[in-house]
Amino acid sequence: MKKLTTKVLKGSAVLTSGTLLSRLLGLMREILAAAFFGGGRVYDAFVIAFSVPALFRRILGEEMFERAFMPPFERLRSQGQAGTARRLVIRIFIILGLALVLLTALLFFFMPTVVHFLAPGLSRDTELQTILLGKQILPFLILISFSTLTGSVLLFSDRKLIYSTAPAVMNMIIILVLVGFHEHFGIAALIVAYLSGATAFLLFQLPAFFKVMKSLKEDETEGAEDPLNRSLKESSRIFVTALANKGVEVVDRMVASLVGSGAISSLWYSFRIIHLPFAIMGLAISRSIAPELSRLRGSRNHRDFSNVIHLGLDTNLFLLVPVTVFFMMFSREVITLFYFRGAFTLEAVNRTSLAFFYYSLAITPMGLIALLNRMFAAFENNRAPMRVAIFGAGINVVLDFILYQTPLKQGGIALATAISQAVQVLLLFAALHHYPIRIRLSRILATLGQLLFALLFFVPILIVGKLWMPETLHFLPLFFWLVGIAAIAFLFYGTVAYGFLRSRRTEKMKVVLTGGGTGGHVYPSLSIYQILLDKNRIYQVRYWGIRGRAEEAIVPRINIPLEFVPAAPIAGGSPVAKLRSGVTILRGTLTAMGKLIRFRPHLVVAAGGYVSAPVVFGAYLLKPFLKLKIVIDEQNMVPGLLNKVASLMADAVFVNFRESAYFMWSNRCVYTGYPVRPDYLKPEKQRLELRKELGIPENAFLLVVSGGSMGARAINRCLSDAMDRLSEMDNLFVIHSIGMSETPEYHALKDTIHRLTASMGKNFDKDTLEARRSDGTIFYRGSDYFHDLYRYQQVADLLICRAGAGALAESMALAKPTLLIPKRGLPGDHQELNAISIAEQGAMDVLFEEAGSGSEVDRIPVPLFLERVGKLMEDETYRNSLGESAGRIFFRHSAERIYNTIDRVIRQKVIEGETQIVEPRFVQFQRTFDNLIRFLDHNSSKKNNLYVRFYNIKVHEYLASDQVLIINKGIKLIGSLKRADLYPFIYENFDSFQGYQKRNALAALTKADQFQPPFKSLVEKGLRDNYFETRREAIALFNRFFNQLTDEGIHRQILKLLNKQIGSFEVKAEAIRAAVRILEQDAFLKQMEPILFARNIRHREALLDAIRDGLNLNRFDNKEIVRNFLKRMLITTSQFQPSFTVRQRFITTIKKLEETNHD
Structure with missing residues (x-):
């Protein structure tokens, strides 16, 4: 495609140069004509006389020859049928000659009729002069028609230079004759000039034409196809199309003759200037493309065919639109510059400027129509352009007769042309869907x-x-x-x-890598860099990160130039902090833009971390100029806000979890897995050999603990505090990557040394960071950062790490059993959700952090930590199961998919994105919190369930929030998790709760396993609450613990609500269920008598529930009385549902009665 593009652009350049010369000479010709003859009735006569040969010249040359006869001519040549192509040209010449002789004769005899038709508003003298000039100019029709035919053959035979310069020769002759004879012959000098120019035009092309025809004869290959009939058929369509398009110009002049003197010439002069950029740019592009389209169509190369069309569209738009804007803004100045001299008066300038302003709007549509018509011609099917041209001509004519009567006058006629051309462009685009090309x-x-x-x-x-x-x-x-x-x-x-x-397509690229803060964002970028390096696609590389973070320690070790960009996180914090972060991101974006302009990369790879944001934003703003591509690697299941925004700017988004596509705002997500470092994919050395190299006892149980490159405070402190207990575990050896964090809030190495000293005393050596058991054997070795940590992990028996995407992928790549300790409180809880997603597949174990109280930081309870580690050490079968599952779900084709996707992005090919968007289960819980509550209601007794464990910790965070809705979630969790230890929160805050919070609090207590005395007070308060749902849940709580809630005051209040005539039907329904627990059988049945025929179906359903509960609770003495009572019940319903719940409950209750009677 690149060679084809170059060929098209070179051809366009040749045609543009020749056309520019020709048009400039043509413009000089018009300037001289304006100076010699002005813009009055004399020149009006010549314009009308010249319209007929000019019309047929354009129909035959620019339209019929180039669109009907030349596409099959070129197709035959490309298919090796040169002889057939040669015969086609000869037969066209013969047919053209006969047709021209007949047409010239008819026009000569009927010239008065033609002139009267074309310009009915001319005066008698002007009309007679026009008839005379029209007969004199007729030979021009024959000469110019043969010239255009020979020129078309040259154009499609790659003789573009001769084709484009021949019109310049014609215009040069016209100018010379006009200058030499205008004083002697007057307006007739134009006739002599045009006939002389047309003769020179033909003679200039004939030698090259005969050479082309001779080469066709020598290369002749017989073909069975006779293209003439089809060409003639297509030529008839093109004739109609061209007649409609060019005939409109004649109609324009006819209508202009009704405007008054000078209107016709104003349209003519303005249209001559409009044709200058159109011919130089629009026609040159379409003519250069036309032969290539025919060749591509002959070879059925539809892909490159589409690309060439797009190239033509892009070039037309970028060249013609600014010309349109310039002409419209400087319309009067342009007309003044070209024509205001000699006989061309100020009044003529005003008339012509008005038409020129509105004609300018037609420049771009004219160029697009020329291009699209060549495309249809390449398919040798011109039906659509013919229909569109006829429709457009109709619109043009109607608008002509409407707008010329407005104050716009001849400007209205020009505007009608522009509108018609724009409509035709839209219709031609609409017709493209019938063809096997992709626009x-x-x-x-x-x-x-x-x-x-x-x-x-x-x-x-x-x-x-x-x-x-x-x-x-x-x-x-x-x-x-x-x-x-x-x-x-x-x-x-x-x-x-x-x-x-x-x-900027290239095999070797300049690449910018970004992503930082932690190793989890640095290593993916470096892995992608290594993938491209292995494929020999890297020319130069830069890494842009944040000063003082992990990349400053990691990147220089692999000899990649490291530069820094201002960046700041935007999630969380006060509005002022967010504003400050926004300013920093803006500053970082401007800094990144400056660096990008200097380095001029082909590709930007962003792997997350807030430093990625300004780099991606800057790259996106410069993308149109630098022609760079952007790929983003999202390691976490739930992306952060900045990555979601950045995904809209990326050409591809690599995701580590298929579910991540659900969260991304882009539809260009590609599942690649995590690009782990090649070290993790290398074959392992022999276990004993590698342990010996690392100084690890051969038979020790190796526990490798890492909280990431910057360290994890909760993990470090938990491990340090548990060290004395771990030293008692026989055969345990601990490798601890402490982290490089040195912030004012936390210095990883100093804090860990302090705690290890407190835990181990003299058995810990601060200098070597080693700890010994009481017998003197070393069992712990620490370091702020292990650059070869993967070697220890390869021979480990158990890994402990965060649940960042990098740590997960590396553990899975090694197929090692792993205990994940996700960091809590991160945006979107992404580490905890990463861990849950993996653990649900049986690939890793999880221990969640707990929120610290007050000013305390998050922590890991040491007893829980020791319990999980002890279980994993003891249960080898479980460990093996975790390792096998982890290895099984690891995606091992990450490098191949990443490279292929980047390659397609660079080559501007369509990428294969994720088509099946998977909604994770936790999203269902987050989207509708009640889904989670229902899940926990059924699973709260399963203490090892991941969601039960997670939300047992999360509930504290919810209750500590200052947001009412978040607290409400915590209240619901108290009930579902049956957290009796948190019931006091409800007791203490019940009076300050909103109505819906009171409702949820009472509903939560209804799920309790045991009654607690404070329930009584809450029931009493709830029964008197103004919010009906609170009263309903208070009765439900009574129903749950009625044996303990025997207070008469509560009973009376429930019965009062039962008998209340006006009130909530839900409260009354719950009170009906409660009545069976309060009243004896006879009193209950008497009280329920009206309910048998209650209009509200919910009340009858509640009665059936109450009777069933009464049977279960042995509240009825005489079952037969109850049976007879029920027989009178109305069990129909107005509910339009396929099942009738009241009837089902009735049957269930009757069955229960039969069972109790049987007992």
Whole structure:
């Protein structure tokens, strides 16, 4: 594709150069004509006379030859059928000659009718002059038609230079004849000039044309296909299309003749300037692309076909839109510069400027139509362009007759053309879905966005130039002002646009790595770097991190240049702290942008940590200019806020958990697993050999403890405090990576040494960081950081680590049994959720941290720690099971998938993202907290259940919150977890609770295993509460512990609520269930008599529940009376459900009666 793009762009450059020369000469021709003949009725006569040959020249040359006959000509040549292609050209020449002779004769005899039709508003003298000029110019039709046919053959035979310069030769001859003879012949000099120019046009091309035809004869390969019939069929469609498009110009002039004198020439002169950028850029691009499209279609290369179309669209938009803006802003100045001299008056300038302003809107649509029409022609199916052209012509004509009567006059006619062209573009795009090519809307939208961005640098310069420009200027000052403004504006615009359009695809890349704070963010970046390095894709690399963090110790060891970027976390903290972080991130973004501009990377790899944010933001802002790509590696299941935002800017997001795609805001997530360092994937040495190298006793139970590169305070302190007990465990050997944290809040090494000294006394050596048992044998070895920790882990019997994604992946890669101690309180609880996700698969054990009370930091209870470690040491089967499961779920193709994805991103290919988004179970719990409560209700007795353990710790955090809704969650957890030790929280705060909190508090106590005396007071308060749900739950609590709640006052209050005529039906339903626990059988049945036929179905259901409870509690003496009582009950319902709950409850209750009678 790169070679094809280069070929297309080179061809466009040749055509643009030739066309520029031709158009500049043509513009000079029009300037001279304006100076010699003005803008009055004389030139109006020539314009109408010239319209007929000009119309057929464009139909035959620019349309029919290039779109109907040349695509099959080029396709046949590319398929090796040169002889057939040659015969096709010869037959076209013969048919064209006969058609032109007949057409010329008809036009000669019917010229008066044609002129009257084209310009019904002309005066009689002007009409006669037009008829005479029209007959004289007719030979131009024959000459120019053969010239365009020969030129089309040259264009499709890669003779673009001759093709593009031949019109310049014609215009040069016209100028010379016009200058030499205008004084002698007057307006007839134009006839002589155009006939002379057309002859020169044809003669200039003939030698190259004959050479092409000769080469076709020599390379002749017979083919069975006869393309003429199809070409003629397509030519008829193109003839209609071109007639509609070009005929509209004739209609425009016809309508303009109704406006008044000078309107026709104002349209003509303004349209000549509009055609200058259109022909130089739009037509040059489409003509350069047309032969390539035919070749690609012949080889059925639809992918490159689409890419070439996109290239044409991008180039057209970026070149023509700024020209449109410039022409509209300086319409009067441009017309003044080109035409205001000689017979061209100020009034003519005003008329022409008005038309020119609105014609400018048509430049870009005209270029896009030319390109899209070539695309349809390459498929040799021009039905859609024909229909669109007819529809567009209809719109144009209707708008002509509407708008010319407005104050816009000839400007309205120009506006009608612009609107019609824009509608045609939209319709042609809509027709593309019928063809086997892929035009990506996303790429078009991206181009439009980039274009608008580039215009932000372009338009302000034009505005300033317009404001500073003097009102009246002569030719030379005006010329220099316009050229100067245009040069500056297009220089800035071109710099930006070039950044968008150029390609930076390369095999070897400049790469920026970022991500830091901890080793868990540094090592993934380094792993991706190693993957690319192994594939020989790295040219230069930089690592951008935070000063004083893990990357400062890790990165220099592998000889990667390390630079620093200001960054700050944004989660948590006060509004002022968040604002301060935002300012730091902004400063970091600007710093990163400066570094990016200097280094100019191809790829930015971000592996998380808050340093990634400013680097990714800066890279995204510069992405259009530097053509760089961004990939993000998200190690945790639940990404942080900054990574979610950054994912929208990334070309690909690597995720370690499939479930992570659920949380990401981007749809470009690719499951790659965790890119562990190659050291973790190397084959292990012999266990005994490696232990000997590391100084580990051969038969010792090796426990390797690490809290990450910066250390984990809770793990370090728990291990230190438990060391005296661990020393009593025979055969245990501990390797402890303490961490490099040296913050004012926590200095890992000093704090650990202090605690180990307190725990072990003289048995701990501060200098060597080794501890001995009482018999003098070393069983503990510590270090602030083990750069070869993986070697110890390879021969370990048990690992203890955090639940960061890196630690998890490394443990799984080694298939080692692991005890995870996730850090609590991180954004989104991501470490705890990582741990739960892995442990649910039976791959690792988990011990959760507990929140410290008051000013205390989070802690790990030493007894729990010793219990978990002891169990894992004793149960070898369990350890083996954990290791096997961990090894099984580890994704071992991470490097291959990461490399392939990056390669596709660099080559701008579609990546294979995650299509199945998995919703983790804990998300269901978080999304609807009641789902979690129901789960815990059924599992609270399973003390080893992960969620039970986790939320037994989490409940303290909830209750300590200052947010009412969070406290409410804690209240619910107290009930589901049956935390009797936390009931006092409810007792002490019940009076200050909101209504819904009181409801949930009473519901929580209903789940208690045992009655507690304070329940009585809460029931009494709840029964008198204003909130009906609180009263309902108070009755439910009574129903749960009615044997202990025998107070008459409570009974009376419940019965009062039962008999209340106006009140909540839910409260009454719960009171019905309570009545059976309060009243004797006869009193109960009498009280329930009205309920038998209650309109509210919930009351009848509650009655059935009460009777069933009464049977279970032996509250009824005579079951037969109850049976007869129930027989009178109404069991129909107004509920429109497939099952009737009241009927089911009725049947269940009757069965219960039968069982008790049987007993």
